[in-house]
Amino acid sequence: MLKPPISRMGGKSKLRKTIISMLPEHICYVELFFGAGWVYFGKQPAKVEVINDIDKELINLFRMIKYHAPEVERMLQYDFSGRDIFEEYKNESIGNLTEINRAVRFLYLITQSFASKCGNYGYGTNTKPGQQIFYTETLKNLKERLRNTYVENLSFEKIIDKYDREYTCFFADPPYFETAGYANDFGEKEHLLLRNKLSNIKGKFILTINDHEKVREWYKDFNIKEVQVNYSVSREKKARGKYKELIVTNY
Template identity: 75%
Template sequence: MLMLKPPITRLGGKSRLRKQIIEMIPEHTCYVELFFGAGWVYFGKEKSKVEVINDIDKELINLFRMMKYHAPEIERMLEYEFSGRDIFEEYKNYTIDYLTEIHRAVRFLYLISQSFAGKGNHYGYGTNTRPCPQIFYKNVLGDIKERLRNTYVENLSFEKIIEKYDRDYTFFFCDPPYFETAGYGFEFGEKEHLLLRDKLKNIKGKFLLTINDHEKTRGWYKDFNFRNVEVGYSVSNGNSGRRKYKELIITNY
């Protein structure tokens, strides 16, 4: 099966775990991804009958919307783009409200792809790596656009999506921000994690959740099924930043 690569990088992206997660997806009609990010699992799995992708980040969802509707225009705008510190700063300092949605999408793609660790705040450069190629691609958006065809794109907080889409034939893939690690600019502490747990506890459908292995996360989900996994994430270029993390895959089936 052809596994698509997401068009962006994202902190905590599930590139290394996605095969294992995909193998564990149960039978379902409606596939819902509550915390989309770069969408590694969505882009890697087979299409479901109905699909929903959601993230609270407005700029991220706008990028996918624009890829869906205006892919050629995004490619046209990127055609003469190159990786430069001044351009990076210029994009960073734009007032979003004054930009068109297409321009906002290009800005987001530029900042994410040309920044250190995909965080969008510091210009990313290297001495043994070339600039990230995402802003130079041609015709990659076509596949992505095609993939988005039978998908509802949402931009709400996870609890509202659970309420709207929960059926006995719904499957939720949940990859929330890790507990007690750097965030995405949206608060996700114990309160949000417990709200997620309480919502998931009472659903009619099925869920699979990935979370960092922590005394508290184990405790919250003690009534469900666990699988322990170890993942090596590279934090910086080269191997010096590579560390192993313990992660849990939790399901209610």
């Protein structure tokens, strides 16, 4: 199984084997909320695959890995972990950068920041400096994996409209309900739109989401499986622990 080049809040590293084991037969596989893409990078490629996320910088990174992996690798050789470099990248105006430069910047910020949030330089007293910027070997494999994949940068509802067929499998891993974290808003309105869209598709869907009374109500007509996950993004010991997540399917 391949490992993604970045971490992302809510990434499905711990759940991916379970999710993959539950995927139905499909010809077209669509990830609506790609993030780091743990499931995509772990599963066997389907005939047609689509990855989508609304985050422009994130999608630009995967496009650059797909089309310009050797150049991204070459540029990464010159970077090392440092608070001053981190701040320079963070304050850089992306309008002046090439797409390759933007990908390198994003990779740097995400791998060198606390909890991969690109906000604050990540340092520790019992962890080594972020090393994931040296991904030379893996970029080649990731590039191969991405070769036959459509890379989209739209909001999820447009992707559902475009790719829904009887033989399509949608994997939906939206931002958690009532948990802050991503740049764009994803509240009850967006969650209900997702539920309504998924309720009316021709194809199949598998959705992962945090266990919440409202979420259970929204998806009460579908199959709901409860799973426990260890979650450890917080520095605070008391905030770490086991969380319940739900896996919802329409098959």
